[in-house]
Amino acid sequence: xxxxxxxxxxxxxxxxxxxxxxxLPDLHLPLVERTQSERDRIARVARPTDDFSAPExxxxxxxxxxxxxVTDTSNAFSSASGNISFERELxxxxxxGLFRKLWVSSPSSTLASDGLGPLYNARSCQRCHLKDGRxxxxxxxxxxxxxxxxxISIPRGDEAPSDSIQDYLKTQPEPSYGGQIQDxxxxxxxxxxxxxxxxxxxxxxxxxxxxxSLRKPALGLEDLGYGPLHPDTMFSARVAxxxxxxxxxxxxxxxxxxxGADPDDADGDGISGRPNIVLSAQYGVPMLGRFGLKAxxxxxxxxxxxxxxxxxxxxxxxxxxxxxxxxxxxxxxxSAPDGNTPAHDDAEISQEALELVSFYASNLGVPARRDIAxxxxxxxxxxxxxxxxxxxxxxxxxxxxxxxxPEQSFQLIWxxxxxxxxxxxEDLADHRPEARATGREWRTPxxxxxxxxxxxxxxTYFLHDGxxxxxxxxxxxxxxxxxxxxxxxVSMPTSDRDALIRFLESL
Numbered sequence: 001x002x003x004x005x006x007x008x009x010x011x012x013x014x015x016x017x018x019x020x021x022x023x024l025p026d027l028h029l030p031l032v033e034r035t036q037s038e039r040d041r042i043a044r045v046a047r048p049t050d051d052f053s054a055p056e057x058x059x060x061x062x063x064x065x066x067x068x069x070v071t072d073t074s075n076a077f078s079s080a081s082g083n084i085s086f087e088r089e090l091x092x093x094x095x096x097g098l099f100r101k102l103w104v105s106s107p108s109s110t111l112a113s114d115g116l117g118p119l120y121n122a123r124s125c126q127r128c129h130l131k132d133g134r135x136x137x138x139x140x141x142x143x144x145x146x147x148x149x150x151x152i153s154i155p156r157g158d159e160a161p162s163d164s165i166q167d168y169l170k171t172q173p174e175p176s177y178g179g180q181i182q183d184x185x186x187x188x189x190x191x192x193x194x195x196x197x198x199x200x201x202x203x204x205x206x207x208x209x210x211x212x213s214l215r216k217p218a219l220g221l222e223d224l225g226y227g228p229l230h231p232d233t234m235f236s237a238r239v240a241x242x243x244x245x246x247x248x249x250x251x252x253x254x255x256x257x258x259x260g261a262d263p264d265d266a267d268g269d270g271i272s273g274r275p276n277i278v279l280s281a282q283y284g285v286p287m288l289g290r291f292g293l294k295a296x297x298x299x300x301x302x303x304x305x306x307x308x309x310x311x312x313x314x315x316x317x318x319x320x321x322x323x324x325x326x327x328x329x330x331x332x333x334x335s336a337p338d339g340n341t342p343a344h345d346d347a348e349i350s351q352e353a354l355e356l357v358s359f360y361a362s363n364l365g366v367p368a369r370r371d372i373a374x375x376x377x378x379x380x381x382x383x384x385x386x387x388x389x390x391x392x393x394x395x396x397x398x399x400x401x402x403x404x405x406p407e408q409s410f411q412l413i414w415x416x417x418x419x420x421x422x423x424x425x426e427d428l429a430d431h432r433p434e435a436r437a438t439g440r441e442w443r444t445p446x447x448x449x450x451x452x453x454x455x456x457x458x459x460t461y462f463l464h465d466g467x468x469x470x471x472x473x474x475x476x477x478x479x480x481x482x483x484x485x486x487x488x489x490v491s492m493p494t495s496d497r498d499a500l501i502r503f504l505e506s507l
Contacts, residue, residue, distance in 0.1 A: 032401040032402070032403055033401075034401060038401075042398045045396070045398060045412060046396050046397060046398060046412075048385065048390060048395060049385075050385075052378050052379070052381055052382035052385070053378070054373065054378070055372040055373050055378070058412055059369060059372055059414065060368050060369045060372050061368065061369075061412070061414075062245075062366045062367070062368060062369055062413065062414045062415075062448045062449075062507070063081070063082070063245055063248055063365065063366035063411065063413050063414075063448070064248075064399075064411030064412050064413050065082060065083040065411060066081040066082050066083050066084075066248065066363075066365060066366065066407050066408070066411060066413075067082050067365065067366055067367070067368050068080075068081070068082045068365030068366065068367055068368070069082075069367070069368060070367045070368055070370060070452075071367075072455070073455075074131050074133075074455060074456050074457075074458070075131060075456075076367055076449075076452050076455055076456050077131060077132040077133050077242060077243065077244050077364060077365075077367070077449060077452070077456050078096075078131060078132050078364065079364070079365045080092045080093075080363050080364070080365055081247075081363040081364075081365050081407040081408075082365055083406060083407055084363060084406075084407050085406070088359075088363075088407070091356060091359050091360075092359065092360055092363050094356050094360075095356040095357050095358075095359050095360025095361070096360050098349075098353055098356055098357045098360070099124070099125045099126055099129075099357055099360050099361070100124055100125070100126040101113060101124055102123045102124050103115060103116040103123050103124065103312055103314060104116055104123075105117060105118070105186040105187070106322075106336075106337040106338050106339040107337050107339075108339075111339070111341065111343070112344075114339040114348070115313070115314050115315065115322060115338055115339025115340070115348030115349075116186060116312065116313055116314070117182075117184070117185060117186045117189065117312075117313040117324060117333075117336075118185060118186045118189040118313060118323060118324070118326065118332075118333045118336045119182035119184070119185050119186075119189060119191070119192060119313060119324060119325065119326060119330075119333055120182050120184050120185070120186075120311065120312050120313040120324065121146065121149050121180070121182055121183060121184065121310075121311045121312070122146050122184075122311055122312060123312065124312070125307065125308075125311075125312075125357070127146050127147075128146060128147045128149075128240040128311065129147075129240050129242075129243050130147065130457065131456050131457065132242065132243040132244065132364050132456070133242050133243070133453065133456035133457035134239065134240065134241060134242045134453055134456075134457045134459075134461070134462075134466075135147025135148060135239035135240030135241075135457075135466070136148070136239055136457065136459050136461045136466050137197050137217070137237070137239060137461065137465060137466040137467075138195065138196075138197060141196075145183060145194075145195040147239055147240045148195065148197075148237060148238065148239045148240075148465070148466065149180055149181070149237075149238055149240075149311065150180060150181040150195060150219065150221070150235055150236065150237050150238075151179065151180045151235070151236040151238060151432065151434075152173070152174045152177060152178075152179065152180060152181060152229075152233055152234065152235055152236075152432075153171040153172060153173060153174060153179065153233075153234050153432060154171065154172060154173075154174055154175075154230050154232045154233055154234065155170070155171060155172075155232055155234075156170040156171050156172040157170070164279075164285075164286050165277045165278075165279065165286050165435070165436065166277075166436075167436050168277075168435060168436055169433035169434075169435070169436065169437070169438065171234070171432075171433060171434075173325075173327065174229060174230050174233050174327075175230055175327060175328075175329060176226050176227050176228075176229065176230070176327055176329045176330070177192050177193075177226060177229065177327065178325040178326065178327045178330075179310060179325055180310050180311075180325060181193050181195065181221065182313070182324075182325060183195055185225075186336075188332075189332065189333055189336065190225035190226075191223075191225055192224070192225050192226060193221040193222060193223060193224050193225065194221070194222045194223050195219070195220070195221065195222075195237075196219075196220040196221075196222055197217050197218065197219055197220065197237070198217070198218050198220065199215035199216060199217055199218070199467075200215070200216045200218070201213050201214070201215050201216075202214050202216060204476050204490075206490050206497070207490060207491045207492070207493075208493065208494045210494070212472060212473060212476060214467075214468075214473055214476060214477065215467055215469070216427070216467065217237065217465055217467050219235055219237050226329065226330055227329075234430075234431055234432035234433075234439070235430070235432060236430040236432040236464075237430075237464075237465045238293055238464050238465060239461070239464070239465060239466040241293065241445065242449060242453075242456075242457075243361060243364045244364045244365065244366045244367075244448065244449050245364070245365075245366040245413070245415060245446060245448055245449075246291070246300050246303075246361050246362055246364065247300060247361070247362025247363055247405075247407065247408045248366070248399055248408050248411060248413050248415070249290060249291075249415060249417075249419065249446065250290065250291075250299055250300050250362060250408070251399035251400050251402060251405070251408040251409070251411075252397045252399055252400075252413075252419065253399075253400050254288045256397055256398075257275065257288065257290075257418065257419045257420065258275055258288070260273060260394060260418045260420060261273050261274055261275050261420055269391060270481060270483075270484055271388075271391040271392065271422070271481050272422075272423070272481060273392065273418055273420030273421065273422055273444075273481075274420060274421045274422075274436065274441070275288055275289070275295075275419075275420055275421070275436075276288075276289035276294060276295035276296065276421050276434070276435050276436050276437050276443065277289060277435065277436050278295075278296055278297065278298055278435045278436075279435075280298050280299075280302065281302055281305075281306075281318050281319075282298075282299070282301070282302055282318060287299075289435060289436075289437075289443075290419055291303040292434075292443070293442060293443060293445075293464045294421065294434040294435075294437040294441065294442060294443055295419065295420075295421060295435075295437065295443040296434045296435055296437070300358050300361050300362045301354070301355070301358045302318065303361075304354060304357050304358045304361060305317075305318040305319060305354060306318075306319070308349060308354070308357075309321075309324055309325065310324070310325050312324075313325065313326075314339075314348045314349050315338065315339075315340055315347045315348045315349070316347050316348075316349055316351075316354050317345050317346075317347055317351050317354070320340070320346070320347060322338025322339065322340045322348060323336060323338060362407075362408070363407055366413075366448050366449060367449060367452060369414075369506055369507065370451070370506050371502075371506045372506060374502070374506075376498075376499045376502045377499070377502050377503050377506045378503075379496065379499040379503075380496075380498075380499035380500040380501065380502045380503025380504070380506075381503045383489075383492065383496050383497075383499055383500040383503070384500055384503055384504075386488075387485050387488035387489055387492070387500070388484055388485035388488060389485050390416075391481075391485070392417075392418055392420070392422055392444045392481070392482065393416040393417060393418070393444060393447055394415075394416065394417060394418040394444075395414055395416055396412060396413060396414045396415075397412075397413055397415065398410065398411070398412050398413075399411045399413060414448060415446040415447070415448050416446055416447035416448060416507065417443075417444045417445060417446040417447065418444050419443065419444065420443065420444060421436070421437050421438075421441040421442065421443055422441060422442065422443075422444060422480065422481045422482065423438070423440045423441050423480035423481050424440060424441070424442050424478060424479055424480045424481070424482060425440065425478070425479020425480035425481075425482070425483065426440065426479065426480075427477060427479050428440075428442065428463070428464070428477055428478075428479060428480075430464070440480060442464060447504065447507050448507055449507065450462075450471070450504060450505075450507050451504060451505035451506055451507050462474040463477060471501055471504050471505070472497075472501060475489050476489075476490070
């Protein structure tokens, strides 16, 4: 099989001080250097607009040539990149099959599918990312928590191997339960816990007298299967994010992302975005974090391998342990049969299969914008810009020019994210650091496709733990660096606020 998206982008590796950047030698990446005229052209194209009388050129093409047409079904997020070739679409479809495949426990006669768990959160990628869309917290005692997981960790001493990354917040897995709570187990292996979430409601009154009820979640872990948790355990409940456009986010030049960082708020606008710098398990060097809710993974490929390991208990060439996230104190789990086999590169999913899943994840198409010339949508766009939302939700980028990766190569994209970490205030804090991300920081999520959430996922639950039940609730939870922008929305006349929501629904 030819090389897929395993290493298709250029990264910047952060030096020992983590305050400057230097080029990573090359890592055999298929980059085509931009010319000076291209750089000048990109700077003009990516500049934020100040004209809201009409749509911008190509604005409807959220993902450039990779944009897909909008369908009116729940499969709106499941099409291949619009510019994919017939041959590469076959790889996409095989990757889709692997993404949907249900894994079974070992030993099994289905050697290509065994290795599940022994402890796990889901039996397939699709179980969490249903229809490639957004997960949700359980809606009651009879609802599954399969698309929500709980990350856990405890503080770590100075022995952590992170001296090359400035401001690295050292943590380690919880001794008995590992890096996340697995709420399922194969036969003979009790689940680690059952997840329960309760809510307290609080009312926010907007300037026009509108009352909006916000629900604040409280996480509960019931029926702990392996003893008490460490007293210093930190928790972070997270719902599965939507999957579209990941390969394009992977292809944004790191230099362009880093150019938007302002960790000391030098311009005095109250926004101090920071890059998360993580230690790449693939290359063994510090890299720009891009994926995960705190930007804890540097590429789609590493994110995919980590999800197989932590969520399904499937080993890869990156995470060889056949027992997944089981700890040394979970001896029965560690000694259980696994599906590692030489036929799969001494893992439970082969490198080729992992690349196909990553290729699939990288090429899930972003639907085209809707109603971009509608006067109310244009007014809402103006409100989005003028209220300060674009300080974090950067509207557009131009991706790397890539040899052999036409779907992501040199595309003008409109993801509405700066890919940086921001302090979102105490109300959204999980108090669990990840690499350089503090317990109050989150990566700005991309907004493309957000208006299709109800159609694809059957709900409108937003934010990292799904607490917000509408786009307006999501805005009202913003704090910290986003406090001013939120207050601007609270103070808006009703018509302007309604227009802002219409704009978001058009994305």
